[in-house]
Amino acid sequence: MHAVKRQMIMLIIGTLVLLASSVCFGTGIPDKININVIQKYYAGVEFNHASHINSLKDCGLCHHHTTGAQVSDPNCARCHKNSGAQPVVSCKGCHNADPFSPESLKEQRDQQPPVYHRDKPGLKAAYHMSCLGCHQKMGGPTGCEDCHKRNEKGDELFRAGKFAPKTPAKPKKSHH
Amino acid sequence: MIERRDFLKGCLACGVTAASIGVASNDALAAGSFEGYPDAMGVLVDLTRCVGCRSCEAACNNEQKLPEPDLRFDDTSVFEEKRRTTDKAYTVVNKYQVANKETLFRKIQCNHCTEPACLSSCFVNAYTKTKEGAVIYKASVCVGCRNCMIACPFNIPAYSYSSPLKPLVKKCIFCYDTRLKEGRPPACVEICPQQVMTFGRRADLVKLGHDRIQANPAKYVDKLYGEKAVGGTSWMYLSSVDFGQVGMDAHIQNEPIIANVKDFLGFVPMVLAIWPALFTGIHLLATKNKDGHHDHEGGDHQ
Amino acid sequence: MKLFMARNPNTEIVDSLRKDNDRGRRWTLMEKIFLGLTPKQYMSQAISNPLNWVFAIIFLIGFPVLIGRYIFGLSWVVGDPYDNAWGLFLGFGLFGMVPLSSSGFQLGSAVEVFGRHDLEPLERLGILNGILGYFFAVMFLMVDLGQPWRLPYPMIVSWGPEAVLFLVAWHVATYLSVQAAETSTSFFEWMGWPAGKTFIKKMALGLAVSGIILSTLHQGALGALSCYAPGKIHPLWYSASFQWLYFFVSSLPGGLCMVIVVSTIVIKTMDWRCDDNYKNNLNKLQITLARGACYGLLTYFVIRLIGVAHDNKWAYLATGWGAWWLFEIGFGVILALILLTTGVRNNNITLIRLGAWVTIIGVVLNRLNVYMFTFNWQNGHVHVPPLKEIIITATVYSVYIVTYRAILYRWPILFQWKTKYSDYGVLEPQPAEQKKSH
Numbered sequence: 001m002h003a004v005k006r007q008m009i010m011l012i013i014g015t016l017v018l019l020a021s022s023v024c025f026g027t028g029i030p031d032k033i034n035i036n037v038i039q040k041y042y043a044g045v046e047f048n049h050a051s052h053i054n055s056l057k058d059c060g061l062c063h064h065h066t067t068g069a070q071v072s073d074p075n076c077a078r079c080h081k082n083s084g085a086q087p088v089v090s091c092k093g094c095h096n097a098d099p100f101s102p103e104s105l106k107e108q109r110d111q112q113p114p115v116y117h118r119d120k121p122g123l124k125a126a127y128h129m130s131c132l133g134c135h136q137k138m139g140g141p142t143g144c145e146d147c148h149k150r151n152e153k154g155d156e157l158f159r160a161g162k163f164a165p166k167t168p169a170k171p172k173k174s175h176h
Numbered sequence: 177m178i179e180r181r182d183f184l185k186g187c188l189a190c191g192v193t194a195a196s197i198g199v200a201s202n203d204a205l206a207a208g209s210f211e212g213y214p215d216a217m218g219v220l221v222d223l224t225r226c227v228g229c230r231s232c233e234a235a236c237n238n239e240q241k242l243p244e245p246d247l248r249f250d251d252t253s254v255f256e257e258k259r260r261t262t263d264k265a266y267t268v269v270n271k272y273q274v275a276n277k278e279t280l281f282r283k284i285q286c287n288h289c290t291e292p293a294c295l296s297s298c299f300v301n302a303y304t305k306t307k308e309g310a311v312i313y314k315a316s317v318c319v320g321c322r323n324c325m326i327a328c329p330f331n332i333p334a335y336s337y338s339s340p341l342k343p344l345v346k347k348c349i350f351c352y353d354t355r356l357k358e359g360r361p362p363a364c365v366e367i368c369p370q371q372v373m374t375f376g377r378r379a380d381l382v383k384l385g386h387d388r389i390q391a392n393p394a395k396y397v398d399k400l401y402g403e404k405a406v407g408g409t410s411w412m413y414l415s416s417v418d419f420g421q422v423g424m425d426a427h428i429q430n431e432p433i434i435a436n437v438k439d440f441l442g443f444v445p446m447v448l449a450i451w452p453a454l455f456t457g458i459h460l461l462a463t464k465n466k467d468g469h470h471d472h473e474g475g476d477h478q
Numbered sequence: 479m480k481l482f483m484a485r486n487p488n489t490e491i492v493d494s495l496r497k498d499n500d501r502g503r504r505w506t507l508m509e510k511i512f513l514g515l516t517p518k519q520y521m522s523q524a525i526s527n528p529l530n531w532v533f534a535i536i537f538l539i540g541f542p543v544l545i546g547r548y549i550f551g552l553s554w555v556v557g558d559p560y561d562n563a564w565g566l567f568l569g570f571g572l573f574g575m576v577p578l579s580s581s582g583f584q585l586g587s588a589v590e591v592f593g594r595h596d597l598e599p600l601e602r603l604g605i606l607n608g609i610l611g612y613f614f615a616v617m618f619l620m621v622d623l624g625q626p627w628r629l630p631y632p633m634i635v636s637w638g639p640e641a642v643l644f645l646v647a648w649h650v651a652t653y654l655s656v657q658a659a660e661t662s663t664s665f666f667e668w669m670g671w672p673a674g675k676t677f678i679k680k681m682a683l684g685l686a687v688s689g690i691i692l693s694t695l696h697q698g699a700l701g702a703l704s705c706y707a708p709g710k711i712h713p714l715w716y717s718a719s720f721q722w723l724y725f726f727v728s729s730l731p732g733g734l735c736m737v738i739v740v741s742t743i744v745i746k747t748m749d750w751r752c753d754d755n756y757k758n759n760l761n762k763l764q765i766t767l768a769r770g771a772c773y774g775l776l777t778y779f780v781i782r783l784i785g786v787a788h789d790n791k792w793a794y795l796a797t798g799w800g801a802w803w804l805f806e807i808g809f810g811v812i813l814a815l816i817l818l819t820t821g822v823r824n825n826n827i828t829l830i831r832l833g834a835w836v837t838i839i840g841v842v843l844n845r846l847n848v849y850m851f852t853f854n855w856q857n858g859h860v861h862v863p864p865l866k867e868i869i870i871t872a873t874v875y876s877v878y879i880v881t882y883r884a885i886l887y888r889w890p891i892l893f894q895w896k897t898k899y900s901d902y903g904v905l906e907p908q909p910a911e912q913k914k915s916h
Contacts, residue, residue, distance in 0.1 A: 038369070075391055100366065100375040102359035109380070119384055119391075125371030132227065132370070144229055144250070144369075157234045158249040165244050260560060297706050299647055300631045301638035317636040320624020322563035323643050327706035331854070334560045335624065337553035343624035425709055433706055437642050440702035440722045444645065444695060451691045455591050459683060463593035 037097060037124045041154030045147050062130050063089050095123040212290040216309030217356065218378030218410035219365060220385050223422060224395060225372040228269055228281035232364035236267045239351055239363035258423060263336040263346035267364055272422045282422045286311060286332045286348035287402060288410035293433035294324035294333055308357065309378060309410040310350035318344055327433060329406050378410055385414055407432030482523035483750040490514050494896035495670045513887060533876050540873025543866050552624065555866040561854045562861035566871045571618025573700055573845035575611045578838055580697060580733030582608015582657050583689035590686035599759045602664055602891045604737050609657035612650060614878040621870060642702050649696035656685050664889040694726060701725025704848055712852035714794050714803040717785035727781060731774035732841035734767045735834035742831045744892060751886060753893035761827050768830040771837060772818050779811045806847060810840015
């Protein structure tokens with residue numbers, strides 16, 4: 001009985017939070033988001049934000065603490081239990097598109113105190129780990145080209161399509 | 177009895193040989209324990225993140241201008257067998273089906289040891305450990321003895337056996353020429369969609385690796401592979417299963433490979449110093465009061 | 479040649495600077511090369527020797543393959559053995575031949591340093607066996623190296639002094655020179671250059687002692703090389719503490735037994751070339767060498783066992799590799815020891831010769847096991863060299879045998895060079911005599 005009651009309360013709070021954030025940001029929540037961090041090799045992705053909101057309900061799954069949602073990771077909760085909604089919620093607002101450039105590395109090293117968010121993935125990894133991790137659990141598409149079609153440059157890199165190896169694949173030599 | 181003159185000649189001959197070989201040992205002994213360059217870069221590989229997309233293989237092929245592969249880089253049939261690095265592929269991804277666990281993938285490439293076995297076994301000093309952390313290779317002096325391939329504890333260096341005139345050792349060089357020198361991450365790290373590889377100062381990555389284990393002790397085995405293995409490697413690994421289950425040598429020694437031959441190399445100066453006097457002395461004892469050398473030829477001496 | 483000598487027992491074979499008849503004129507170089515026979519006679523004896531036909535077939539197949547290796551690259555011969563970078567060329571040609579060539583320093587030092595002049599009839603054979611073994615180990619290296627024309631690089635272009643192989647390279651190069659000097663005495667006698675011989679003789683002791691130093695170190699170094707690959711060589715064949723000792727100690731009986739084997743082949747196939755000093759002393763000397771080999775083998779056996787006990791590797795004996803190890807030790811060491819000791823004790827020369835064969839096979843098998851068969855054993859397969867690699871190895875080894883035989887036929891190794899007509903007083907032949915030789 002008790003558990004059901006708690007779940008009910010959680011659901012109500014969740015809905016309220018969702019409503020509150022909708023109210024707070026008003027038209028700020030986009031229905032579609034264009035993601036194109038790897039457009040060098042792949043077509044951009046038109047991410048259907050609205051349908052993901054509808055099916056997941058929990059913003060914190062992707063947006064961590066930034067939307068003011070309850071965070072489940074105890075490590076995050078130490079600081080962000082009640083830190084409320086943040087002015088920046090977009091992925092690229094926090095996740096660095098070029099996490100290993102000399103500048104980014106320096107910035108990270110110079111961070112004071114050198115404790116928080118030290119292991120923050122870059123933007124591309126943030127997308128992939130978040131999307132792919134969830135898709136694997138929920139049965140969403142997981143193949144590379146299920147989400148983004150490879151462009152010609154990508155085909156060239158992967159030696160696929162018209163760049164496929166001309167020579168027929170040799171009988172496999174065992175290199176042990 | 178030998179004449180004094182002959183004795184001196186003998187000593188001189190030994191001395192010259194001694195001088196010529198003495199070099200062999202001194203440097204090796206002086207090598208001591210090298211902790212690595214302070215600002216050397218490294219890569220932390222988190223095996224739990226890899227999805228086996230082979231983008232790193234494609235990027236490596238492109239960056240290093242390697243020959244066309246046998247199969248497309250999005251062909252997953254390559255996972256049917258365990259591959260190793262070759263002269264045409266400096267990095268390969270293998271698939272490991274671990275019992276009762278999820279499938280794991282592991283990317284293989286040069287681990288860029290702090291005290292590389294390839295370097296210390298090379299008799300023409302073709303390898304260099306740069307201050308940026310890369311182990312690079314100087315093709316212009318390589319004789320092709322392939323001792324580095326024998327010595328590498330990770331079986332990384334390959335050889336372009338098929339080239340009749342200019343066969344060379346081929347291995348990952350951390351994209352030293354094109355990227356690392358300028359402080360940029362290697363091509364495989366940059367293209368990885370899952371950030372399986374985290375690029376940074378090795379010293380920082382050691383901490384980061386342990387932090388990640390500490391933050392998620394249920395997920396990872398409590399070991400940062402490469403932190404200590406063979407004296408430390410620039411590329412280090414985190415895994416959710418024992419490293420032996422993903423084809424890594426779980427019993428690898430912590431001492432650098434050169435430590436294994438130090439005993440022998442230390443023995444060299446001793447032999448050089450003691451043997452000449454010892455055996456000349458024995459000669460004097462053995463031949464005292466006996467006839468000197470019989471000449472080999474007979475003929476009309478008889 | 480043996481057949482020819484049986485048919486023409488009165489032929490004069492070159493064994494001194496001057497002919498017996500023809501007013502004692504000097505042999506010309508051509509005559510010396512043809513052993514004093516006419517070219518026609520020489521060819522006929524060569525053709526009648528069945529062994530030459532065997533070599534002819536080997537060379538006919540082998541040389542094209544050898545040339546192909548340089549035209550089409552190593553992969554044409556050996557494939558892509560990334561995990562077994564050292565195959566038959568080095569496993570047999572370098573690691574197998576060098577221990578069997580330790581006879582050079584052993585006999586050299588026994589005679590020159592320890593004053594064992596009773597061993598003199600075999601001294602030159604021992605030293606020749608040494609230099610040829612090393613020289614052909616280098617030849618095998620020239621086949622195996624990716625860029626053999628860079629062989630001098632570790633000496634002159636780029637030094638890697640912390641590498642064991644650097645030490646090996648310098649030692650083998652230096653030791654080859656030492657042995658070349660030691661062997662040159664026979665060559666100088668044959669050519670009639672006494673000054674060269676006198677010069678070398680003065681350095682004999684120095685050369686012998688440097689032989690000991692260089693041999694101790696590089697025989698051991700060949701073993702120490704495997705310490706670079708501790709996880710790759712099967713634990714039964716690897717011991718961090720004893721590896722260089724295994725190689726050094728086993729090279730001692732290896733070299734001695736190689737001399738027993740070669741001197742036996744010589745007495746059986748070219749007794750016409752051996753003088754009485756050699757023939758009469760051979761059995762006695764072979765027993766002496768065998769006695770030395772017994773001590774070496776026994777020591778080797780003990781340290782191999784200590785090696786296993788030291789790291790507590792007994793459990794491996796119950797595996798398939800353990801059985802192979804037991805075979806190597808049982809055949810190459812224990813059987814060899816039994817044959818040699820029984821032979822020495824009963825003055826049974828047949829047993830000794832058999833034991834010597836077993837010993838050298840055992841030593842070579844050990845080297846192949848370390849560097850080829852057990853290498854990367856954890857990959858779960860045994861590296862078997864491809865056919866072309868075997869063909870080239872057989873070809874180079876046949877060249878070794880042919881060279882060995884050619885030198886034994888000519889230079890005073892098995893016989894004492896006769897000095898006549900005060901050769902050493904009259905260095906210049908009479909002009910009149912020289913004309914006659916045309």
